Amino acid sequence: MTVVRRPAALLGAAALAAASALALGAFGTGPSAQAVAGTPRTALSKDGQRLTVSASTGLDPAGDTVHVTGEGYDTAKAIYVAVCKDNGDNRIPSPCLGGADTGGTGGSSAWIVPEGDPYAGGLAQLWGAGGTFAVDIEVTAKDSSLDCAQVVCSVVTRVDHRNTGDRTQDVRVPIAFEGQDPGDDGGEGVDVPAGTVSYVRAAEFTTAGRPLDIVLHPNSGKLYVGSDNIVDTADVSEQGLYALDPAGGTLLSHIPQAPGSTGALAARVVPQIIAPLSGDGVVFHYPLRGIGTAKDGDTAAKGVWLTGAAVTGAGPGTTASTVLVAQGPTLSEIETATGVVRRTLTLDGGSELGVDTAHLAAWSTGLSGGELRRIDTTTFAVTATAELPEGAVYFVEPDPETGNVWVGSGSSVLVYDKDAKLLATLEDVDRATALAFDTSTHRAFVLREDYGNADAGADFIGSLQVFDSATFAKAAETLALPGSRANTTAGVAVTPGGATVYVTDQAESKVLELDRRMSPKVTQAPTDQSVAPDGEVALVAAADGTPQPTVRWQTSPDDGQTWSPIEGATQNAYTFTAKTAQDGYRYRAEFTNSVGTTRTSPITLTVTEPGEGTDGGTDGGTTGGDPSGDSGGTGTTGSTSSTGTTGTTGGTGTSGSTTGGTTGTGTTGAGTTGGTGTEGASTSTTGSLAATGAAIGTVAALAALLTGAGWYLHRRAARGGTRPVQ
Numbered sequence: 044m045t046v047v048r049r050p051a052a053l054l055g056a057a058a059l060a061a062a063s064a065l066a067l068g069a070f071g072t073g074p075s076a077q078a079v080a081g082t083p084r085t086a087l088s089k090d091g092q093r094l095t096v097s098a099s100t101g102l103d104p105a106g107d108t109v110h111v112t113g114e115g116y117d118t119a120k121a122i123y124v125a126v127c128k129d130n131g132d133n134r135i136p137s138p139c140l141g142g143a144d145t146g147g148t149g150g151s152s153a154w155i156v157p158e159g160d161p162y163a164g165g166l167a168q169l170w171g172a173g174g175t176f177a178v179d180i181e182v183t184a185k186d187s188s189l190d191c192a193q194v195v196c197s198v199v200t201r202v203d204h205r206n207t208g209d210r211t212q213d214v215r216v217p218i219a220f221e222g223q224d225p226g227d228d229g230g231e232g233v234d235v236p237a238g239t240v241s242y243v244r245a246a247e248f249t250t251a252g253r254p255l256d257i258v259l260h261p262n263s264g265k266l267y268v269g270s271d272n273i274v275d276t277a278d279v280s281e282q283g284l285y286a287l288d289p290a291g292g293t294l295l296s297h298i299p300q301a302p303g304s305t306g307a308l309a310a311r312v313v314p315q316i317i318a319p320l321s322g323d324g325v326v327f328h329y330p331l332r333g334i335g336t337a338k339d340g341d342t343a344a345k346g347v348w349l350t351g352a353a354v355t356g357a358g359p360g361t362t363a364s365t366v367l368v369a370q371g372p373t374l375s376e377i378e379t380a381t382g383v384v385r386r387t388l389t390l391d392g393g394s395e396l397g398v399d400t401a402h403l404a405a406w407s408t409g410l411s412g413g414e415l416r417r418i419d420t421t422t423f424a425v426t427a428t429a430e431l432p433e434g435a436v437y438f439v440e441p442d443p444e445t446g447n448v449w450v451g452s453g454s455s456v457l458v459y460d461k462d463a464k465l466l467a468t469l470e471d472v473d474r475a476t477a478l479a480f481d482t483s484t485h486r487a488f489v490l491r492e493d494y495g496n497a498d499a500g501a502d503f504i505g506s507l508q509v510f511d512s513a514t515f516a517k518a519a520e521t522l523a524l525p526g527s528r529a530n531t532t533a534g535v536a537v538t539p540g541g542a543t544v545y546v547t548d549q550a551e552s553k554v555l556e557l558d559r560r561m562s563p564k565v566t567q568a569p570t571d572q573s574v575a576p577d578g579e580v581a582l583v584a585a586a587d588g589t590p591q592p593t594v595r596w597q598t599s600p601d602d603g604q605t606w607s608p609i610e611g612a613t614q615n616a617y618t619f620t621a622k623t624a625q626d627g628y629r630y631r632a633e634f635t636n637s638v639g640t641t642r643t644s645p646i647t648l649t650v651t652e653p654g655e656g657t658d659g660g661t662d663g664g665t666t667g668g669d670p671s672g673d674s675g676g677t678g679t680t681g682s683t684s685s686t687g688t689t690g691t692t693g694g695t696g697t698s699g700s701t702t703g704g705t706t707g708t709g710t711t712g713a714g715t716t717g718g719t720g721t722e723g724a725s726t727s728t729t730g731s732l733a734a735t736g737a738a739i740g741t742v743a744a745l746a747a748l749l750t751g752a753g754w755y756l757h758r759r760a761a762r763g764g765t766r767p768v769q
Contacts, residue, residue, distance in 0.1 A: 358398025
């Protein structure tokens, strides 16, 4: 569906500007204004250019065409007219729907050029007199380069591709599609949606060999890393257990040795950290059948060497002194210090293991899929099963909050409930190799690593994905991790609250620190203020964000069309003494951090003498009533109006004279009209447009007024790419 929204042929640029100004006066331009589908809107630049869009709200996401006019532009420069991401003041609007139209032929943008420009004619149109133009722009909510459901978009003008750094012709009119609330929770120029969470690569630690697994100790706060040797440093032994200071990756301890089958100490690879120990330290697995314990400061680990097959998986036991160990199909609970087996269960095809101590459960499956089983760790009985698809299994991680289990199977993450019922399948191109939960924020952090070779389409770029652990929806922007390549083991650790995530990067022998960022989100906004001249105004606003956003207050004297920063107003509370000249000014707070910018909805300041509004409304009604009628009407209260002069029309009695009263005058701004009796007079000799009976502040009257001026909205279906009628 394409909707054409443009003025009739008889409505020229000047009339369009006038109609737009009238609409803006009736409805306002700020986020608190009541949006009406097809409402025209005008923006003014600091240099005086005027940009008017025939419809700025309620646009059809599937396709709309808006009529755009401009005046006051520099005719010596060439511009594009397009729908672009609104990046705020003095920042290039980009990207744009359809891209920058260097050919001048795409319907999503128009190219306006000076007289004599080589592209004038077939590719671009010439400026009109006085730097004017009138074009139709095709608008959709989304294309391959821009999604206006995710960012604020505007109809913009900007200097063309031959001088992209020139911001002198930038003018922006924000637009909203059906289902969007125009202007709220952000305002013009918001970089990204308020409260958008993302992660950035903040640091990398090269102090822990080639990392295979990682755990953040819940008591000591130390970062424990299980590692192998770095491939290209064969003369140095880096394998073992490391303790790092997570604040900067400083090496605290390296514990390379653990006992083997004879009790002799030797350097050991640590592919899995099983669980933290009370206070400090960890219990870990080392090949082939070793279970060790160590803490920061130890020179060597303590350990036991199990009998039977090689250990394929392990997890915490039912007590602090035990661990659960999978040795292929054999699941055992053993004493950590002695290796004594407490109990055993055979699970055909089992090898991978995930343990949920919060729900007294363990989950087992094979290295290549097969049957997924839930085991009650109290009874050591299987309570639920499911069949996994074929494919390498990289992790089996139970969610301690919900009791669900997340399985990394090839490039999928499969989520099952406690009854082994499949709840969600989270697909991506890269292999899911490790996962960690943060129960305080209900988030699951998935490390994906690239697998394959260049001939098979590998790009050697992995990612960190964050999901809501209850709804499985994405809870943060995906972070690309260049150089991340899949191996048999990997690790993720998350600080409580999710502010920092640590992931292993085997390919580059690093531990990566990823820090959370969040665009500003308003938590407290100012409200409209009404004071007497020289009265004190106090405006307060607050916002969350990471890093903590800075704030600056802005003001607009022209109903929100242009905004200027207020010098020195950079605190959450802004107070000042109101002057009569500031009546009708708008104010807003702008919050900014490295992620983006968010603004509060504008508020309006009313400056009026005490009691003026009420007196004006009453006098306007009672004076205007015809004394020969049954009763005179009463004017509307004007307490919320700006300082004014005259009640527009006096009321008329039910059976009075044939003319409305004309003498009703208030001492301050009255309401929109003086009241009328139940039967109005047939004529009125004086008064404003309101005296004709047209209530400009209503949607119906505005529509009638614009229709009388020659305005119409015409809808039609787009067929075969047909351009809208010019």
